Amino acid sequence: MPELVNSLNWVIGGAQGSGVDSAANIFSRACALAGLHVFGKREYYSNIKGEHSYFTVRVAETPIRSHVDNINMLVSFDAETVFRHSSDVSEGGGIIYNADIAETKIDEVPTIDDHASARIKKTLEKAGLGFSVQDALEHARSRGVVLYPMPYFQLLEEFAKKVNDPALSKLTRMTNVMALSASMALTDFDSGLLARAIQFIFKAKKRVAETNVQAADFTYNYAKAKFADQNGFRYKLQAKPADKDIILVQGNQSSAMGKMVAGCRFQTYYPITPASDDSEFLESNDVLDLYDSGDKGSTVVVQTEDEIAAIAMAIGGALAGSRVATATSGPGFSLMAEALGWAGINEVPVVVSLYQRAGPSTGLPTRHEQGDLNFAINAGHGEFPRIVFASGDIEESFYDTIKVFNFAEKYQMPIIHMLDKAIANSVMTCRVFDTNKTRIDRGLVADKISDSDRGAAGNYLRFKLSDSPLSPRIPLGTENAIFWNTGDEHTEEGHITEDPELRVQMMDKRMSKLDLALREIADEDKAVLYGNPDADIVLVSWGSTKGAILDAIDRLQKDGISVKFIQVRLLNPFPSDLVRSLLGNSKTVVDIEMNYSGQLGSLVRQHVGRQPDYLVVKYNGRPMSLDEVYNAVRRISSGNAPRRQVLKNGT
Amino acid sequence: MALKLADYKTDVHNDWCPGCGDFGILNAIQMALADMQIPPHRATIFSGIGCSGKTPHYIKTYGIHTLHGRVLPFAQGAKLANPELEVIAVGGDGDGLGIGAGHFVSAGRRNVDMVYIIFNNAVYGLTKGQASPTLKLGMKTKSLPQPNVNNSVNPVALALVSGFTFIARGYSYDIRHLKDIIKRAVEHKGLAFIDVLQPCPTYNDINTKEWFQGLDNIDPETKRVMPRIYKLEDTGYNGVVNDPSELNEKMAKVVEKSNEWGSKIPIGVFFQNEHVPTYQERLSARIQNYMEYPPAHQKIADANGRPITNIEGLLDDLRVDK
Ligand SMILES: Cc1ncc(C[n+]2csc(CCOP(=O)(O)OP(=O)(O)O)c2C)c(N)n1
Numbered sequence: 001m002p003e004l005v006n007s008l009n010w011v012i013g014g015a016q017g018s019g020v021d022s023a024a025n026i027f028s029r030a031c032a033l034a035g036l037h038v039f040g041k042r043e044y045y046s047n048i049k050g051e052h053s054y055f056t057v058r059v060a061e062t063p064i065r066s067h068v069d070n071i072n073m074l075v076s077f078d079a080e081t082v083f084r085h086s087s088d089v090s091e092g093g094g095i096i097y098n099a100d101i102a103e104t105k106i107d108e109v110p111t112i113d114d115h116a117s118a119r120i121k122k123t124l125e126k127a128g129l130g131f132s133v134q135d136a137l138e139h140a141r142s143r144g145v146v147l148y149p150m151p152y153f154q155l156l157e158e159f160a161k162k163v164n165d166p167a168l169s170k171l172t173r174m175t176n177v178m179a180l181s182a183s184m185a186l187t188d189f190d191s192g193l194l195a196r197a198i199q200f201i202f203k204a205k206k207r208v209a210e211t212n213v214q215a216a217d218f219t220y221n222y223a224k225a226k227f228a229d230q231n232g233f234r235y236k237l238q239a240k241p242a243d244k245d246i247i248l249v250q251g252n253q254s255s256a257m258g259k260m261v262a263g264c265r266f267q268t269y270y271p272i273t274p275a276s277d278d279s280e281f282l283e284s285n286d287v288l289d290l291y292d293s294g295d296k297g298s299t300v301v302v303q304t305e306d307e308i309a310a311i312a313m314a315i316g317g318a319l320a321g322s323r324v325a326t327a328t329s330g331p332g333f334s335l336m337a338e339a340l341g342w343a344g345i346n347e348v349p350v351v352v353s354l355y356q357r358a359g360p361s362t363g364l365p366t367r368h369e370q371g372d373l374n375f376a377i378n379a380g381h382g383e384f385p386r387i388v389f390a391s392g393d394i395e396e397s398f399y400d401t402i403k404v405f406n407f408a409e410k411y412q413m414p415i416i417h418m419l420d421k422a423i424a425n426s427v428m429t430c431r432v433f434d435t436n437k438t439r440i441d442r443g444l445v446a447d448k449i450s451d452s453d454r455g456a457a458g459n460y461l462r463f464k465l466s467d468s469p470l471s472p473r474i475p476l477g478t479e480n481a482i483f484w485n486t487g488d489e490h491t492e493e494g495h496i497t498e499d500p501e502l503r504v505q506m507m508d509k510r511m512s513k514l515d516l517a518l519r520e521i522a523d524e525d526k527a528v529l530y531g532n533p534d535a536d537i538v539l540v541s542w543g544s545t546k547g548a549i550l551d552a553i554d555r556l557q558k559d560g561i562s563v564k565f566i567q568v569r570l571l572n573p574f575p576s577d578l579v580r581s582l583l584g585n586s587k588t589v590v591d592i593e594m595n596y597s598g599q600l601g602s603l604v605r606q607h608v609g610r611q612p613d614y615l616v617v618k619y620n621g622r623p624m625s626l627d628e629v630y631n632a633v634r635r636i637s638s639g640n641a642p643r644r645q646v647l648k649n650g651t
Numbered sequence: 652m653a654l655k656l657a658d659y660k661t662d663v664h665n666d667w668c669p670g671c672g673d674f675g676i677l678n679a680i681q682m683a684l685a686d687m688q689i690p691p692h693r694a695t696i697f698s699g700i701g702c703s704g705k706t707p708h709y710i711k712t713y714g715i716h717t718l719h720g721r722v723l724p725f726a727q728g729a730k731l732a733n734p735e736l737e738v739i740a741v742g743g744d745g746d747g748l749g750i751g752a753g754h755f756v757s758a759g760r761r762n763v764d765m766v767y768i769i770f771n772n773a774v775y776g777l778t779k780g781q782a783s784p785t786l787k788l789g790m791k792t793k794s795l796p797q798p799n800v801n802n803s804v805n806p807v808a809l810a811l812v813s814g815f816t817f818i819a820r821g822y823s824y825d826i827r828h829l830k831d832i833i834k835r836a837v838e839h840k841g842l843a844f845i846d847v848l849q850p851c852p853t854y855n856d857i858n859t860k861e862w863f864q865g866l867d868n869i870d871p872e873t874k875r876v877m878p879r880i881y882k883l884e885d886t887g888y889n890g891v892v893n894d895p896s897e898l899n900e901k902m903a904k905v906v907e908k909s910n911e912w913g914s915k916i917p918i919g920v921f922f923q924n925e926h927v928p929t930y931q932e933r934l935s936a937r938i939q940n941y942m943e944y945p946p947a948h949q950k951i952a953d954a955n956g957r958p959i960t961n962i963e964g965l966l967d968d969l970r971v972d973k
């Protein structure tokens with residue numbers, strides 16, 4: 001088989017806590033240092049130690065935005081990874097496995113649940129095989145997969161002897177780096193770059209870094225020598241000159257960095273996956289560098305007693321004049337509903353970073369879903385204005401974060417910034433974030449008020465009724481500008497009222513801010529069109545499905561299938577006119593979403609009057625792959641698709 | 652020009668029932684603000700929901716009437732974003748010790764420098780007199796269908812074990828005494844809690860003004876009325892922890908005193924301990940310039956709206972082209 005250079009889908013698996021993440025981070029970093037583009041995603045159980053986790057990293061010479069189903073290189077050191085993933089390794093691909101555990105039977109692996117076990121056994125049984133690691137490997141081999149046994153225990157011993165440190169022979173934790181290193185040897189990857197990546201990942205621990213570099217080197221040479229006589233692994237990774245200004249960034253850092261730039265100086269949170277990382281990143285970097293050296297910058301991050309306190313505290317901070325945010329996921333957001341309405345009626349700018357995961361209730365706590373769109377738009381009783389905005393990928397989430405803070409303050413309302421597990425737990429190469437492209441707009445905020453802003457009683461009219469629905473915000477503590485807030489309907493001063501006429505005026509004032517936002521927000525922030533504008537098939541989606549859809553469009557293009565894609569970014573208020581015009585005369589509308597019911601599809605029908613012709617949905621907790629989207633759209637284009645396709649891939 | 656009591660009053664119609672104990676608390680807060688000459692704009696009164704929740708609308712300072720049970724998180728958020736604000740949180744006993752009890756306990760752990768006053772009437776006033784968390788077991792106030800099946804929480808002891816560093820009790824009809832407590836609470840460095848016994852003439856027909864006065868509590872010998880309320884300070888009680896070594900002893904006294912109820916009910920300062928760092932001090936230990944540049948006072952953009960936060964250091968770490 002011909003060699004394939006710089007196009008690889010690499011997967012490493014292992015028990016949670018056994019170094020899968022570090023190995024994958026080293027691999028991603030090494031490939032990025034080699035001038036290649038990577039897209040990686042992490043899958044894990046709601047568990048701390050022992051359950052199966054794995055990391056998929058796709059490598060290419062051009063930017064990539066999604067994962068694929070077929071594995072070219074499976075890197076393992078435990079039995080479960082072989083059982084769970086070997087059937088996804090494609091012909092010509094390879095499996096690196098622990099030679100010492102080949103005899104392990106599937107029933108001896110307690111973390112493989114009955115359902116998965118039954119599925120795997122069925123496959124092996126069909127092939128006339130038994131239920132051991134060896135059988136699973138044999139099954140793969142029979143399909144043209146190349147096997148690379150690694151005697152990790154023996155290697156550890158030899159390595160310990162070589163570096164004269166007997167204690168190391170017990171250091172099974174290092175098998176992750178050994179396994180990784182073997183895969184690098186098979187792909188002829190530059191071992192110097194691998195060493196640099198290891199040093200980077202372990203930079204806080206010099207000694208650990210050094211030992212790991214040595215172990216990597218040792219294993220690299222071993223694998224080179226041992227597998228030299230085999231015909232050679234088909235997939236190769238070759239360093240090339242790196243594009244300029246590329247970063248390798250994780251999705252749980254990007255929005256947090258956006259918050260720093262946006263000037264969010266107060267963030268509250270209650271721990272929840274996958275949102276906590278955002279707050280922890282801010283807290284780890286709480287003292288900020290400023291270009292303007294006269295001032296000092298810092299972010300106060302408060303871990304609250306629950307999510308009700310988190311949003312209430314954030315609102316308090318906003319009233320005092322700070323840009324504020326709280327980060328949460330579905331269960332926490334459910335608790336925030338009442339306070340969201342308080343921020344709505346009192347016109348308080350507060351940003352909620354909603355990192356969705358699979359619900360309802362605790363759902364699949366560490367898995368992906370886009371099931372909270374309807375809820376984000378409707379959370380809270382009564383009617384009040386809010387902006388719901390969704391980012392499509394890591395890079396967007398940085399810039400969007402700065403934008404949503406501007407929206408919050410310009411329109412004086414709560415903002416729900418939709419992110420999700422797929423974004424938070426993925427890593428990708430992209431262009432370095434450019435803060436020169438960003439601007440801060442704090443909207444109408446006054447530090448002094450004039451007499452014309454006062455009412456009959458001489459008090460500041462915080463909610464003054466005028467031609468514009470926007471009345472200047474005043475930070476608490478401002479001289480001569482006392483006002484009141486209440487969750488009850490209020491007068492212009494902010495006192496309680498039940499007057500029917502005033503009620504209508506205040507509702508109109510608040511709700512018409514949505515019309516204003518819809519007029520003012522740039523089209524590119526409402527919805528973006530990709531692909532051929534004249535295509536007959538149009539895909540509509542929102543959020544993190546963007547990557548798989550764009551990559552699928554490229555592949556479809558090569559097949560001569562022309563489609564376009566509307567990524568809706570502003571979900572509330574809904575940009576009906578723009579979406580209608582982007583839909584144009586397309587014959588076939590396909591709604592693609594990571595939920596059961598096609599929530600965006602319903603919004604399109606509601607606001608644009610166009611019922612999507614096809615629904616492509618997924619709700620098994622695993623993000624959509626490029627292949628799944630590609631196949632689903634191909635089926636539609638060939639006319640053989642059911643109205644609703646449910647995607648089910650993923651381990 | 653000196654600020655007068657009138658400067659802290661609004662012209663909003665007060666719709667509390669005639670004779671409600673809330674009036675006394677409102678007056679005491681306004682008197683304390685005037686005594687301390689706190690400029691109205693420097694103070695913010697936060698409240699929860701209930702009859703008591705309406706308090707801020709009657710006071711001419713910034714007034715934030717929040718959600719049922721959530722007054723403490725709102726208030727702490729504002730204070731942490733701008734520590735210069737004089738923050739006073741108020742609310743009902745249901746608000747603070749029922750639906751908001753989790754926030755009460757957590758606020759104690761933080762010790763944010765502010766004041767929290769509970770209007771303790773043993774009922775849910777605004778929802779027409781249901782039992783509140785401070786109503787004693789077996790009591791049947793007039794709108795209860797059955798006697799109270801729950802035991803009552805002890806607000807003073809709960810505040811103590813939660814970590815409040817100033818704990819006092821006032822009585823809404825002893826306005827001067829309450830005013831003095833509020834002043835001490837404002838001056839206290841840390842989180843101050845005041846439990847105010849507040850008769851609700853409409854729904855609590857047990858713990859009435861007359862009951863507190865002891866009109867039914869007659870000394871069998873002298874035949875004189877024995878007021879239930881007495882002042883801790885009149886008995887030589889001193890709850891101030893002067894040295895951390897006294898802590899256990901003083902805490903034990905607080906619990907003992909807080910359990911007094913029935914014919915003798917103490918008011919006054921139960922406890923004060925300034926040896927615990929405030930949340931602001933804890934933040935300053937991490938963020939040196941926190942007090943000078945708190946969240947609300949930080950510059951975040953230049954005159955052209957360009958952000959001034961420099962994340963190059965973080966990005967450099969992520970760069971792969973060097
Ligand atoms: C979430 C929520 N649940 C219920 C209510 C209804 N409610 C309004 S006031 C109140 C109780 C007030 O009692 P308390 O806090 O003791 O204040 P008081 O009226 O006695 O001053 C309740 C339950 C509400 N406003 N919000």
Ligand code: SF4
Binds near residue numbers: 668671672772850853
């Ligand atoms: S119901 Fe009770 S607490 Fe409420 S205003 Fe009337 S007397 Fe006061």
Ligand SMILES: [Mg+2]
Binds near residue numbers: 701743744770772783
């Ligand atoms: Mg009450």
